Amino acid sequence: MDMPTSLLAAAGRPLRAGDTDELVPVLRALLIRAGALPPESPPADESGFDTGLDAAVRGFQQDRGLVADGVVGPQTALALDGARWRLGDRTLLLTAGHWMRGDDVSALQERMVVLGLHAGPVDGIFGPATETSLRELQRGLGLPADGICGRPTFTALGALGRSVSGGDAWALRSRGSVAMAGVSLSGKTVVLDPGSDRTPGSGGVTEAAVAYDIALRLADRLSAVGARVKLTRRPDEDISTEDRVALAESEKADLVISLVTERHANPVASGVATFYWGGGRVGQHSEVGQRLAVLLQREIVARTGLQDDRSHPCSYDPVRLTHMPAVILALGYLSNPGDAGRLGDADFRALVAESMLFAVQRLYLAENDAETGTLKLSDVQAFARQR
Missing domain, CATH: 1.10.101.10 (PGBD-like superfamily/PGBD)
Structure with a gap:
């Protein structure tokens, strides 16, 4: 078609x-x-x-x-x-400079996840990891392991049926990486991605200024306990989503946190929300990203009193295209005078940054090691010494 x-x-x-x-x-x-x-x-x-x-x-x-x-x-x-693409509509292969994308790629990745052969996310992008998994699948099917998903591979996949199941290797690997990482934030790499919209909101507050300031405050707090922190942009700079993702990948980040603000035609709309990658297919879900999003949401709501707009799955590129846990934190509505006024206050931004620090620390603790709103800076410093 x-x-x-x-x-x-x-x-x-x-x-x-x-x-x-x-x-x-x-x-x-x-x-x-x-x-x-x-x-x-x-x-x-x-x-x-x-x-x-x-x-x-x-x-x-x-x-x-x-x-x-x-x-x-x-x-x-x-x-x-x-x-528009269904599995079997076209031959799938790794193409230099412009990787193939589509629902057919997602369907192939999902099938390989179910068979226990694909250890990457089901992101609908035919990259090197997908090609490697495809070659392994072809060897198992007795086909030439050429990394090209054409008619012979489609036919063999169809003959397999859907009874064989191997689980979601990517989710298991991500969860295991966090569990094995230890409780200390020292040595962990966190990429902070502040939004860059410079359109003034209520009271003249802008996303670019608010997000960058909170990112700097959080970076200082993380660095103080030994974490390695990288910001995706300088104060007066903007870069594309692709470049932000590439930076996170090149830094081999453990976590990526994007900070944005919201707007709405109705000035009553207010509150903080978090977003993580989640879709309808097996393997289209960041389990660690979801936990981080929920922890950020809980800590910020408990410590700041911002309205709780909850955590949500999404397929936005900043969380879908990264191979490490990534979340988007929507700090509030600049179209709401209350939210904008609070975000325009330096002490409030410091409180948000501190809340985020505690959420990141709780990600590396056991589920019940610390209740929401109970961690103190001295606790984080103590954990940092447990190397």
């Missing part, structure tokens, strides 16, 4: 309800292919982004762990592009 999805992904402008655009028919076809829109007769105006299309986009976004705002931006466009 040949569709010019690259036009949609590279349009350079979002599509939303009410738009009239030559890319709307492409969007409609992609939603039908993804099962988010019934394959009914086309509307009177094929180029019009109507209410039915808006509902389909929001449903697709919600199903994929994206912000369900009905706006087709780069993340939604890429997700739609990947959703």
Whole structure:
């Protein structure tokens, strides 16, 4: 099925309800292919982004762990592009410079996880780890181990059935790494990724200033107990998501924490929320990321009194593309005068940073070693000496 999805992904402008655009028919076809829109007769105006299309986009976004705002931006466009592929539609192989992505890659990875052959995340990206797992699968099936998933491999996979199960090796490995890492934060590498939106919110507060300041405060606290900390940007800099992910990978980080703020048309919206990678397939879930997200949420709510907007699975690139546990911390709503006022206060930002330190420490403790809100700085310092 040949569709010019690259036009949609590279349009350079979002599509939303009410738009009239030559890319709307492409969007409609992609939603039908993804099962988010019934394959009914086309509307009177094929180029019009109507209410039915808006509902389909929001449903697709919600199903994929994206912000369900009905706006087709780069993340939604890429997700739609990947959703058009079914396992067997095309030959899968490692391609230099531009790795293949799509639901067919996810389906192959999931199948290998179930068979106990894939120890990486089910991220829908055909990279070196997926090729290595595929070669192992092919050897086990008695096929040439060429790392190319074509018709012979599809046929052999189909003949296997789904009765064989090996578990989620990636989840087991991630959980085991944390358990074996020891309680001390000394020697651990943490990448802090402060958001960079400079649009003023209530009272002139900006995400770029708030997120960077809290990241610096947390970096000081982590460094004081021996952790190695790297920030993804300088104060007046912005970098792409891909570069942020690449930096985390190059640093061989143990954890990645992205700090952002929220906005809403309704100024009543407020509160703190955390996000971790989670999807609908086996292997599409960061177990350690979820635990860190929950710990951050609990500590910040308990110590600051910010409204609890809970922890949520998502498929945003900052948490999906990293191979180490990663979370997104939404610090509050800059469109809410209360949240913005508190985030604009230096003492409050210091309290948030301290709360985050305790959450990171609790990740490396046994489940019941410390209740929410009970750790003190002296406790963290004591754990740091247990090397």
